[in-house]
Amino acid sequence: MMSQPDQPLTLVIIDDHPMVRAGIRFELEKHPEAVQVIGEAVDVTSAISLVQELQPQVALLDVHMPGGNGGGGAEVAARCRNMQTKFLALSVSDSAEDVVAVIRAGARGYVTKTISTEELVQSILRVGAGDAAFSPRLAGFVLDAFGTAQVSETDEELDLLSAREQEVMRLIARGYTYKETAAELFISIKTVETHVSAVLRKLQLSNRNELTHWATVRNLV
Structure with a gap:
């Protein structure tokens, strides 16, 4: 288990479903020693603005969201890649395509919404500390993708x-x-x-x- 930080990690919740955001906030506020929720965003455009404005240490990021240029959570992570915020994807999807896309865009981890509150808090702490965090079996998708040879600059296409x-x-x-x-x-x-x-x-x-x-x-x- 990750040790508690000296100060709670600042965090924003990015999800287009109000009930999901409310539920996540409710659960995380049970752990004020670990996490401080400082904002919420409902789509790609508002998420980018929120992260740029608040610069939280961690952002919980839904994968499929409206707005922006249609890239969903991966678009948010990519557009904020050069900021201090670390992204942890939190999604109902466990498809390899979604996992690899958002990790390649810059997210540090990917967990599904079946995760327990304790596991989510630990994942947030790991990502906030600069480590990776994945739900079981999802890490395999990333290893498969990044363990193979990358397409070089001489790719025919x-x-x-x-x-x-x-x-x-x-x-x-x-x-x-x-x-x-x-x-x-x-x-x-x-x-x-x-x-x-x-x-x-x-x-x-x-x-x-x-x-x-x-x-x-x-x-x-």
């Missing part, structure tokens, strides 16, 4: 894209809007739209959600 298209692809896959991508690369929004269309056509993808998945499984975001 990646080679179909120009250098600029690759830059645009990575930013869009991380959840940047067209406007934000244009500002980051000092190009026009129209040029971004043109590049995204070319990327989707060359990779035979239908939308940016598929593009995010394509880039995530190749560890390109």
Whole structure:
């Protein structure tokens, strides 16, 4: 069991279901010595704003959420990757695809909503201390994904894209809007739209959600 921190870890709850947020808060508030809940968010956009504003030590992150660019919890983690906040995914889903996507986006752990309160608190403490935390068997998905050879820069599909298209692809896959991508690369929004269309056509993808998945499984975001 993890030792208690000198001060309770600050934490935000990110979930689009009010009853779920209320239940999690109720259970965690039974452990004020370990965790202090300082905020809640209901979708991707509000989650990013909340983390940027409060900079909690840990964020409990639902995987499937509305808002943003359709990337759900993985989008939140990716957009906040360079901040001090550590993300622990808490989801009803135990699919390998969801687990790997959110971990590759920057989360430190992934537990399912069948977890007990004590186990959740311990997982939060582990993640807050910089360690990983997973529900049983989910860690295997991550080991399988990261234990295999990563797609290199000479990947045949990646080679179909120009250098600029690759830059645009990575930013869009991380959840940047067209406007934000244009500002980051000092190009026009129209040029971004043109590049995204070319990327989707060359990779035979239908939308940016598929593009995010394509880039995530190749560890390109």
